[in-house]
Amino acid sequence: MLSREEVQHIAKLARLGLTEKEIGKFQKELSSILDYIEKLKEVDISKVQPTSHSITRALAKGGDTAAASSIEMENVTRDDIENDASLKLKIKNKKLLKLAPETKDGYLKVKSIMRALAKREDERSSSPTRAFAQQK
Amino acid sequence: MKGGKENKVLFDFKMKLTGLTITQAHQGLIKKEFSALELCKAYLDKIKEKDKEISAFLTINEDFALSQAKKIDDMILEGREIPVLAGIPCAIKDIILVEDLKCTAGSKILENYIAPYDATVIKKLKEKEAVILGKTNLDEFAMGSSTENSAFFSTKNPHDLTRVPGGSSGGSAAAVAANMCCYALGSDTGGSIRQPASFCGVVGLKPTYGRVSRYGLIAFASSLDQIGPITKTAEDAKIVFDVISGKDELDSTSVEKPKLQTTNYKLQTIKIGVPKEYFIKGMDPEVERVIKEAIKKYEEVGAKIEEISLPHTEYALPCYYIIAPSEASANLARYDGIKYGYSVSNIPTFQHSNELMDVYFQSREQGFGPEVRRRIMLGTYALSAGYYEAYYLRAKKVRTLIKEDFERAFKKVDVIFTPVSPTPAFKLGEKITDPLTMYLSDIFTVSVNLAGLPALSLPCGKVGKLPIGLQIIGKPFEEEKILAIGKILEVDELRSSSPFANARVKS
Numbered sequence: 001m002l003s004r005e006e007v008q009h010i011a012k013l014a015r016l017g018l019t020e021k022e023i024g025k026f027q028k029e030l031s032s033i034l035d036y037i038e039k040l041k042e043v044d045i046s047k048v049q050p051t052s053h054s055i056t057r058a059l060a061k062g063g064d065t066a067a068a069s070s071i072e073m074e075n076v077t078r079d080d081i082e083n084d085a086s087l088k089l090k091i092k093n094k095k096l097l098k099l100a101p102e103t104k105d106g107y108l109k110v111k112s113i114m115r116a117l118a119k120r121e122d123e124r125s126s127s128p129t130r131a132f133a134q135q136k
Numbered sequence: 137m138k139g140g141k142e143n144k145v146l147f148d149f150k151m152k153l154t155g156l157t158i159t160q161a162h163q164g165l166i167k168k169e170f171s172a173l174e175l176c177k178a179y180l181d182k183i184k185e186k187d188k189e190i191s192a193f194l195t196i197n198e199d200f201a202l203s204q205a206k207k208i209d210d211m212i213l214e215g216r217e218i219p220v221l222a223g224i225p226c227a228i229k230d231i232i233l234v235e236d237l238k239c240t241a242g243s244k245i246l247e248n249y250i251a252p253y254d255a256t257v258i259k260k261l262k263e264k265e266a267v268i269l270g271k272t273n274l275d276e277f278a279m280g281s282s283t284e285n286s287a288f289f290s291t292k293n294p295h296d297l298t299r300v301p302g303g304s305s306g307g308s309a310a311a312v313a314a315n316m317c318c319y320a321l322g323s324d325t326g327g328s329i330r331q332p333a334s335f336c337g338v339v340g341l342k343p344t345y346g347r348v349s350r351y352g353l354i355a356f357a358s359s360l361d362q363i364g365p366i367t368k369t370a371e372d373a374k375i376v377f378d379v380i381s382g383k384d385e386l387d388s389t390s391v392e393k394p395k396l397q398t399t400n401y402k403l404q405t406i407k408i409g410v411p412k413e414y415f416i417k418g419m420d421p422e423v424e425r426v427i428k429e430a431i432k433k434y435e436e437v438g439a440k441i442e443e444i445s446l447p448h449t450e451y452a453l454p455c456y457y458i459i460a461p462s463e464a465s466a467n468l469a470r471y472d473g474i475k476y477g478y479s480v481s482n483i484p485t486f487q488h489s490n491e492l493m494d495v496y497f498q499s500r501e502q503g504f505g506p507e508v509r510r511r512i513m514l515g516t517y518a519l520s521a522g523y524y525e526a527y528y529l530r531a532k533k534v535r536t537l538i539k540e541d542f543e544r545a546f547k548k549v550d551v552i553f554t555p556v557s558p559t560p561a562f563k564l565g566e567k568i569t570d571p572l573t574m575y576l577s578d579i580f581t582v583s584v585n586l587a588g589l590p591a592l593s594l595p596c597g598k599v600g601k602l603p604i605g606l607q608i609i610g611k612p613f614e615e616e617k618i619l620a621i622g623k624i625l626e627v628d629e630l631r632s633s634s635p636f637a638n639a640r641v642k643s
Binding site for chain 1 (some may be wrong): 345359385389450451454455465472473475477482491497504509510514516517520533535536575586
């Protein structure tokens with residue numbers, strides 16, 4: 001069974017807040033799913049190449065179905081110039097920004113990234129009312 | 137009672153309208169038997185009447201649908217030729233973006249998200265003048281097999297309101313089955329089009345990976361996701377598929393259909409493979425009987441039936457439950473409470489915190505439901521340092537073996553027949569408490585996604601009042617073939633058990 005610490009570690013990696021109760025729930029649930037997945041260990045994969053995508057370029061070009069095993073993706077690029085399409089995207093920008101919870105001067109606004117910095121700021125302002133006003 | 141009689145006539149007329157297939161509705165429109173506005177209103181009335189009990193729709197798009205219908209009527213009046221989908225009312229799974237309409241993905245985290253653009257499939261439908269009635273319910277982020285994981289409400293199966301419609305495209309399948317739309321779009325990552333189509337007695341097509349652009353489809357597992365139609369007949373599925381498919385420069389994994397050498401085939405001489413691994417203990421014996429009867433029908437029209445083996449079948453589900461959650465955990469990292477969607481930074485009680493990390497943790501904690509959190513946790517674990525090789529890499533290798541099973545089988549047979557699901561629609565609440573039991577309802581559908589193949593779910597009979605679906609799996613890019621093969625069964629008498637058999641008008 002997964003330990004409490006393991007569950008907490010995964011949640012931290014996933015940036016997912018958990019309640020105390022959920023830690024125990026995930027310990028049990030994830031462990032039973034992982035036990036089921038253990039079944040994959042029965043398979044001999046020593047000489048097998050991994051598959052990331054199922055459709056190959058060879059196949060897409062009309063090759064033999066049976067010959068295909070892994071996809072060769074082709075990047076889609078465009079010239080970095082202003083044209084009709086990019087102007088349309090500029091109009092879209094406004095629409096996208098409207099969806100953001102907090103914006104300022106046409107940018108997304110985020111909370112403080114560095115803990116220490118935020119703390120120093122707090123100490124300097126010492127008054128809780130002022131800190132609250134900054135939030136707004 | 138003249139008025140009463142007139143109402144009855146009007147009622148019958150509307151009943152007939154909502155029972156039409158795409159082809160029939162199109163014929164009716166161009167022959168001016170009814171207008172696009174009448175057709176649209178008939179569906180909107182049907183939704184008002186039936187959706188109270190079925191709960192298939194999350195958003196109804198009445199004004200847009202009606203104005204679009206009027207536009208089609210003007211085109212017809214002007215004597216212009218209209219595309220087959222013009223004026224035909226449809227519903228869209230609420231994980232596909234329709235510009236300026238809410239798109240929730242069934243999640244609280246996107247509860248107020250207004251789609252800023254059209255998905256490529258929607259752009260294509262709009263080019264053909266489709267009438268979009270609304271957005272349908274689903275399991276949150278398409279993660280589930282019953283639509284009970286929706287953050288908003290559960291959808292009911294139109295054939296039995298105490299049962300689930302399947303999932304994750306449960307709202308789309310239920311809406312088509314209850315004649316609340318003429319056709320719908322769904323998405324299929326591990327069976328999410330086919331299993332609800334099977335449970336609701338409608339046709340569902342999961343296309344070859346890459347055949348339909350995923351641009352504007354909210355991502356769940358990008359190497360498996362595919363958009364497809366849910367319709368009343370195989371013929372309708374082909375009509376919708378032909379419109380939405382094709383390479384798209386906005387989706388680097390989309391591909392052009394290759395020229396196949398084997399376009400000529402006689403349906404009467406096809407070889408059908410039936411994998412022995414798909415008839416296992418634990419399967420409902422009544423489902424097995426219905427499927428075997430359907431297979432027999434094909435034998436009677438001259439098809440050769442051959443038992444085949446797909447030896448890695450039993451590893452498909454564990455393989456899927458590594459790959460899909462891994463990809464999901466990466467895809468769902470974008471919901472961070474910063475760019476869009478639910479954010480604690482808007483919540484007054486949160487104002488005491490001044491840290492970005494808290495925004496991430498708490499927005500995601502409050503915004504995601506239990507199944508989504510479970511899969512994010514599972515995927516993050518499988519991808520984390522020290523476990524990547526044991527889980528994710530191993531699953532990718534097993535995926536190769538599953539794919540090779542099909543490649544070997546398709547050297548011997550043209551198509552593969554299996555059940556879609558080991559059981560008919562189950563009761564609401566029956567499996568929701570045990571995630572692993574719920575996962576097992578995908579046991580016959582996930583292999584197809586891992587191998588990237590096209591597959592059709594076709595109603596082939598009933599157990600009691602509950603429909604059963606036959607799964608027809610094809611070689612890559614052979615959607616046309618599996619749809620043509622499906623059509624054989626549709627014209628068969630078995631079709632008379634379909635809910636649409638009585639609703640059809642004479643053509």
